[in-house]
Amino acid sequence: xxxxxxxxxxxxxxxxxxxxxxxxxxxxxxxxxxxxxxxxxxxxxxxxxxxxxxxxxxxxxxxxxxxxxxxxxxxxxxxxxxxxxxxxxxxxxxxxxxxxxxxxxxxxxxxxxxxxxxxxxxxxxxxxxxxxxxxxxxxxxxxxxxxxxxxxxxxxxxxxxxxxxxxxxxxxxxxxxxxxxxxxxxxxxxxxxxxxxxxxxxxxxxxxxxxxxxxxxxxxxxxxxxxxxxxxxxxxxxxxxxxxxxxxxxxxxxxxxxxxxxxxxxxxxxxxxxxxxxxxxxxxxxxxxxxxxxxxxxxxx
Amino acid sequence: xxxxxxxxxxxxxxxxxxxxxxxxxxxxxxxxxxxxxxxxxxxxxxxxxxxxxxxxxxxxxxxxxxxxxxxxxxxxxxxxxxxxxxxxxxxxxxxxxxxxxxxxxxxxxxxxxxxxxxxxxxxxxxxxxxxxxxxxxxxxxxxxxxxxxxxxxxxxxxxxxxxxxxxxxxxxxxxxxxxxxxxxxxxxxxxxxxxxxxxxxxxxxxxxxxxxxxxxxxxxxxxxxxxxxxxxxxxxxxxxxxxxxxxxxxxxxxxxxxxxxxxxxxxxxxxxxxxxxxxxxxxxxxxxxxxxxxxxxxxxx
Numbered sequence: 001x002x003x004x005x006x007x008x009x010x011x012x013x014x015x016x017x018x019x020x021x022x023x024x025x026x027x028x029x030x031x032x033x034x035x036x037x038x039x040x041x042x043x044x045x046x047x048x049x050x051x052x053x054x055x056x057x058x059x060x061x062x063x064x065x066x067x068x069x070x071x072x073x074x075x076x077x078x079x080x081x082x083x084x085x086x087x088x089x090x091x092x093x094x095x096x097x098x099x100x101x102x103x104x105x106x107x108x109x110x111x112x113x114x115x116x117x118x119x120x121x122x123x124x125x126x127x128x129x130x131x132x133x134x135x136x137x138x139x140x141x142x143x144x145x146x147x148x149x150x151x152x153x154x155x156x157x158x159x160x161x162x163x164x165x166x167x168x169x170x171x172x173x174x175x176x177x178x179x180x181x182x183x184x185x186x187x188x189x190x191x192x193x194x195x196x197x198x199x200x201x202x203x204x205x206x207x208x209x210x211x212x213x214x215x216x217x218x219x220x221x222x223x224x225x226x227x228x229x230x231x232x233x234x235x236x237x238x239x240x241x242x243x244x245x246x247x248x249x250x251x252x253x254x255x256x257x258x259x260x261x262x263x264x265x266x267x268x269x270x271x272x273x274x275x276x277x278x279x280x281x282x283x284x285x286x287x288x289x290x291x292x293x294x295x296x297x298x299x300x301x
Numbered sequence: 302x303x304x305x306x307x308x309x310x311x312x313x314x315x316x317x318x319x320x321x322x323x324x325x326x327x328x329x330x331x332x333x334x335x336x337x338x339x340x341x342x343x344x345x346x347x348x349x350x351x352x353x354x355x356x357x358x359x360x361x362x363x364x365x366x367x368x369x370x371x372x373x374x375x376x377x378x379x380x381x382x383x384x385x386x387x388x389x390x391x392x393x394x395x396x397x398x399x400x401x402x403x404x405x406x407x408x409x410x411x412x413x414x415x416x417x418x419x420x421x422x423x424x425x426x427x428x429x430x431x432x433x434x435x436x437x438x439x440x441x442x443x444x445x446x447x448x449x450x451x452x453x454x455x456x457x458x459x460x461x462x463x464x465x466x467x468x469x470x471x472x473x474x475x476x477x478x479x480x481x482x483x484x485x486x487x488x489x490x491x492x493x494x495x496x497x498x499x500x501x502x503x504x505x506x507x508x509x510x511x512x513x514x515x516x517x518x519x520x521x522x523x524x525x526x527x528x529x530x531x532x533x534x535x536x537x538x539x540x541x542x543x544x545x546x547x548x549x550x551x552x553x554x555x556x557x558x559x560x561x562x563x564x565x566x567x568x569x570x571x572x573x574x575x576x577x578x579x580x581x582x583x584x585x586x587x588x589x590x591x592x593x594x595x596x597x598x599x600x601x602x
Contacts, residue, residue: 029578029579031579045578045579047577047578054576054578056578175557176557176563176566177563235573239570239574242543242547242574243547243567246543246544246547246548247547247548247557256476256477256548262477262478263578263579265477266544266576267578269540269576270576271575271576271577272536272573272574272575273540273543273573273574273575273576274572274573274574275355275543275567275570275571275572275574276348276572277330277346277348277355277357277564277568278330278332278346278564
């Protein structure tokens with residue numbers, strides 16, 4: 001499963017980067033990095049193109065021995081020893097921040113984890129999901145995005161769209177603002193139902209579904225008219241994206257405290273963000289409509 | 302002491318806001334706010350003036366019962382119960398972000414805290430300090446800033462400039478970047494030497510010294526020539542300011558987890574910030590000189 005997953009995420013990274021190259025008329029910068037304790041990754045970041053302000057697609061494959069603390073967190077308080085603390089983790093993570101404020105930011109991430117023998121229940125699991133963060137609300141986009149992932153979930157016995165949609169709403173929540181980061185999608189963790197192969201098939205289809213979920217949206221929005229007020233609002237929303245990622249995101253926190261590659265971890269941050277004191281959108285404006293949707297998650301299907 | 306401290310910080314807020322009004326040729330927006338659990342504050346924020354992109358001077362006076370999380374953070378992991386979780390806290394906090402990239406951001410903060418009876422040792426303390434965050438290094442500015450606070454420390458038996466300067470370097474450190482936030486200043490916490498009155502006198506003189514420490518610097522820098530490259534570098538540096546405040550700053554974390562007024566807590570964030578993948582200043586540039594000073598703290602006196 002390790003090799004299978006690694007090979008799949010490499011292929012998906014290629015496919016998504018090809019999609020971006022064509023859309024964005026630009027080239028990525030690639031950085032291969034090694035982790036002193038074992039493993040490494042391949043980061044590809046686009047900037048300066050015609051569609052994306054910044055877009056990153058990273059893969060990594062790391063292994064080694066968990067610290068007692070990390071191992072006990074994973075084992076629910078027990079401190080596993082010896083072989084039980086050996087781990088392997090691989091995943092793909094991407095964040096695309098478009099230039100056009102009518103086009104939504106998108107994030108997706110799929111990962112596989114093994115601890116110890118990787119054979120007994122609880123020693124392996126999958127995690128991941130995809131979520132959309134618009135600055136302006138287009139119901140058509142939200143519905144299409146959710147529909148794509150619901151259809152995939154519905155085809156797999158290990159997946160439950162309603163549960164994964166709710167996980168996503170709960171996870172991407174900026175508690176101090178009482179706002180969700182975006183309009184959601186799906187999110188799952190610790191997925192170890194039935195067997196590895198069955199879970200893998202679902203995760204693979206989700207990863208393969210990314211282009212279907214996002215390409216029609218970015219095509220519709222990338223050339224829409226916008227003005228400086230729209231850009232201003234986008235920068236305010238990007239400030240909130242930064243707040244979520246730096247204050248709450250578990251992946252970012254894990255990376256910052258485990259000597260991960262900083263530039264790959266913080267690739268998720270937008271190129272520009274703004275904080276304006278007491279910014280409040282006008283009543284009845286499309287900015288206010290967006291905010292309402294971030295305050296009260298909806299069923300988009 | 303509660304009333305004395307409250308009265309002092311009100312006066313200092315007035316004085317500093319008057320200084321900004323004159324320099325910035327602008328007016329502040331004032332918000333008085335109440336905290337449901339007890340107390341409140343008065344925030345004054347400037348934006349749209351000629352010198353500062355954003356400048357906030359906040360005072361607050363809050364009391365109530367600490368959450369288990371907040372109490373255990375203060376007590377170093379132990380969870381105090383009952384009366385030991387009652388608290389009173391008052392303070393002034395200011396952050397000024399100038400428009401001109403040659404002019405440094407400045408932060409200062411003075412606070413008084415009581416937990417439990419407020420009489421026995423360990424149940425009251427003062428904290429605070431002031432620190433400077435330039436985007437471009439001017440030795441003259443760094444020396445003047447440090448000199449002002451060293452002179453104040455040298456006049457007070459409860460203060461030790463060398464110790465407080467080192468605290469400041471250690472506290473304002475962005476661990477994941479291996480960079481300090483700025484060129485330092487002084488920082489002290491848990492100050493409870495001799496008696497309340499003696500500590501208060503020192504804190505009052507620090508707060509009164511703020512204008513002396515910063516006004517000559519902003520006067521020298523506010524009208525200097527700069528270009529778009531300098532502004533770009535300033536936005537990158539402001540991204541690091543955001544990283545520090547959201548990932549490490551204890552005051553921000555305390556505010557975000559104790560239902561503080563979000564807009565007052567996050568007033569410290571700059572109006573604009575930028576994250577560019579793998580940004581590295583050119584060798585021998587003044588941007589690189591700045592970065593070196595942030596990597597290796599110096600004795601500025």
